[in-house]
Amino acid sequence: MTQYGLPELVPVGELSKEEFSPQVTFHCGQTFGWTQLGSSQWFGWVERNPCIVIEGNGKVTFLAPAGAMEAVARYFCWDVRIADVLKTFPKKDRLLWKAAEQSPGLRLLHQDPWETLAAFLLSSAKPIPEIEKLFRRLAVWFGTTPYCIFPPPFPSPEKIASAEEKTLRTCGVGYRARYLYRAAVSLAHNKHALENLCQLTTDEARSRLMSLEGVGPKIADCVLLFAYRRWEVFPVDRWIGRVLTRYYRVPRRTQPQGKLESFLRSHFGPYAGWAQQYLFVWSRKNLA
Incomplete structure (x- = not known):
């Protein structure tokens, strides 16, 4: 594929729609450099390589220069399966599971x-x-x-x-x-x-x-x-702060950093950062 002055782009891999939703991932507040082309294509840069992402027929295909497959694999974290991430979430946390169900295919990226x-x-x-x-x-x-x-x-x-x-x-x-x-x-x-x-x-x-x-x-x-890829890290902004206060009974008053981190990691587990992103997207839809 050669167009718009780009070098030749070829298919370098694909993921199922269950493993990756471009629409959800590119607009969930973790990355800001992807340009949507129509309803099912996106353009961005992966380690300075042009990349086009195409969604269709139940899968997502990645187009990039022939030598950029490893860079694309790193960026989109092909080594991580969302099903394995979800297995680590606390089973009784109904809000988190509801948030995950509302954002199928949300995948964290390994960015510059x-x-x-x-x-x-x-x-x-x-x-x-x-x-x-x-x-x-x-x-x-x-x-x-x-x-x-x-x-x-x-x-x-x-x-x-x-x-x-x-x-x-x-x-x-x-x-x-x-x-x-x-x-x-x-x-x-x-x-x-x-x-x-x-x-x-x-x-x-x-x-x-x-x-x-x-x-x-x-x-x-x-x-x-x-x-x-410090997956255990759980950023807290005003949206997540509301969630923690309202649903997890974390006091509004600022907690000592170490104490708060200890709670977040023990409750949400080794992929606490993924949990945070699901809750962040849910909060913006439901607490605005």
Whole structure:
């Protein structure tokens, strides 16, 4: 498949619709860089490789350059079966099972750490469609490889750092420009900082991320969950906070971080982060 100026894309694999729903996964608040093409196709970048996802006939097919199969497999976590994840959920947690049933095919992705950090720095108090537009706008503004109707890959820290903070504000980033710019400058000067987090414990990696200006526990946990496969991490934002207070009897008053984490991991298990995403999607539909 060669069109729109893209390199040749060929089928590199497929998943059943039970294992992966693009519609649910790409719009559930964990990723913001996928562009929908009609009703059953999506375009995005996987480790700088163009990728088209096509849904039909009970399956989802992935098109990418011939040498990108391993990158696509990593990104979409082909080694994880949703059925195996669900087996770890507490059987008596009716709300969690209801949330999972409402989002069949929701799959967590293994995303680029810088893109994930940038996305959640941009996401504060914004609805998902607006974050997607802003993410795309920055890609186009700073991009170097435009492909007709497709936005280019998200710009590197070096590219963002080479601009000025006021340029980011011109793009509509607002007050978040300061945090995005300073994170980009920090990482441009320390190119292996995000790679090195793989070698740290979850607590150590969280602390390292929170040393960046504008990164609190929630953003750090989102990066750990969506970019480092720390499946046990359970990010808590205002939506999840409502769920925990109303349905799990977690007091509104801020809990000591260690005590809250202990409860979340013991209750939700080794795939607590997957449980969080199901509950997040459910809360936005039912508690808005």
